[in-house]
Amino acid sequence: MTDRKRETLLARGQVPPVDRATIHAYEDATPGPFFYQRDAHPVGYEAERLLGHLDGGHALLFSSGAGATTALILALLEPGATVAVADGGYFGTFALMETELARWGVSVVAFDQTGEPPNAELVWLEPCANPMLTFPDLDAAVAEAHAAGAIVVVDNTVLSPVLLRPLEHGADFVLHSATKILAGHHDALLGAVICARAEDRERLAEFRTLSGIVAAPDAAWLLLRGIKTLALRVERQSATALELARRLAEHSTVRQVRYPGLGDPVAARYVSAFGPLLSFDVADGEEAARVENALELIENATSLGGVGSTLEARARWEPTRVPPGLLRLSVGLEDVEDLWADLARAVGG
Numbered sequence: 001m002t003d004r005k006r007e008t009l010l011a012r013g014q015v016p017p018v019d020r021a022t023i024h025a026y027e028d029a030t031p032g033p034f035f036y037q038r039d040a041h042p043v044g045y046e047a048e049r050l051l052g053h054l055d056g057g058h059a060l061l062f063s064s065g066a067g068a069t070t071a072l073i074l075a076l077l078e079p080g081a082t083v084a085v086a087d088g089g090y091f092g093t094f095a096l097m098e099t100e101l102a103r104w105g106v107s108v109v110a111f112d113q114t115g116e117p118p119n120a121e122l123v124w125l126e127p128c129a130n131p132m133l134t135f136p137d138l139d140a141a142v143a144e145a146h147a148a149g150a151i152v153v154v155d156n157t158v159l160s161p162v163l164l165r166p167l168e169h170g171a172d173f174v175l176h177s178a179t180k181i182l183a184g185h186h187d188a189l190l191g192a193v194i195c196a197r198a199e200d201r202e203r204l205a206e207f208r209t210l211s212g213i214v215a216a217p218d219a220a221w222l223l224l225r226g227i228k229t230l231a232l233r234v235e236r237q238s239a240t241a242l243e244l245a246r247r248l249a250e251h252s253t254v255r256q257v258r259y260p261g262l263g264d265p266v267a268a269r270y271v272s273a274f275g276p277l278l279s280f281d282v283a284d285g286e287e288a289a290r291v292e293n294a295l296e297l298i299e300n301a302t303s304l305g306g307v308g309s310t311l312e313a314r315a316r317w318e319p320t321r322v323p324p325g326l327l328r329l330s331v332g333l334e335d336v337e338d339l340w341a342d343l344a345r346a347v348g349g
């Protein structure tokens, strides 16, 4: 069925119903586009249309960001393939490949994404890497990877298509943990892949149907609702994050602030604002735990990109990858002065 026909079938108002049906009856003994929910469903289809439009490609929803990562690797690569993953990015991506996917013949290497990617079948970049906040020279990295015959995936979870559209820089795939700023409210678990080429979407859709790594209609509906305010949230959260980063950088007990908005010349060539995520280092693990416990407004919780600010010591999850005193802060929509009052009191000094 063509997109046009699907769109006609989906003539809906601004607020689509949450259609939870796992089946839709055949018409004249012919299965329609939503004959079985594992294959496709109306709310997911609408969310995919919107995501495809935002990122300028062909989108597919998955049950989580990790599910989307699994699908990309298993559907696109063969046993024996090597994946080069940006060091300092989301630890779960590396862990998934190093443990579970390695058993199926995938090798993974970490590399410094501010330099040239190593030889690999697939290069995985993460601008504003979570939690080390490194930023690749996207055009150069894509050109080098392509020249060596590699596929390029950009995990754009932190910035969102409001700030960066990696397909316009030649990436083959964009991945989002849509759980984060796209849905935006800490109440929906979702992943998305946006493909530069329609045939790649078809391949991934086939894999998704067979593997069942499918987003639920309720989560897809929350994503549609979240995206309505995405641009406003990104703008405000980025502005507040920049202000807090500047103030933290001046603070006597803060050793280092990691935020590309504080003068990363490469990042400044690609984006005009730097997203909601920053990290800062205090003396050690003990001090980091003390700061976590001293916060009142900012929640001591994981994840990022939500309307409520969250902070945690990342050594809790990735002790061998980050300094023990590194605190990751995801800035929400609260008033900047309220957030600063909470932070300044917690870090002391």
Ligand code: PLP
Pocket (backbone or CB within 6 Å): 064, 065, 066, 067, 090, 092, 093, 126, 130, 155, 157, 158, 176, 177, 178, 179, 189, 190, 191, 303
């Ligand atoms: N990519 C990034 C940058 C993330 O931060 C996360 C989760 O924290 C993921 C991917 C995985 O997404 P999910 O938690 O939706 O499976």
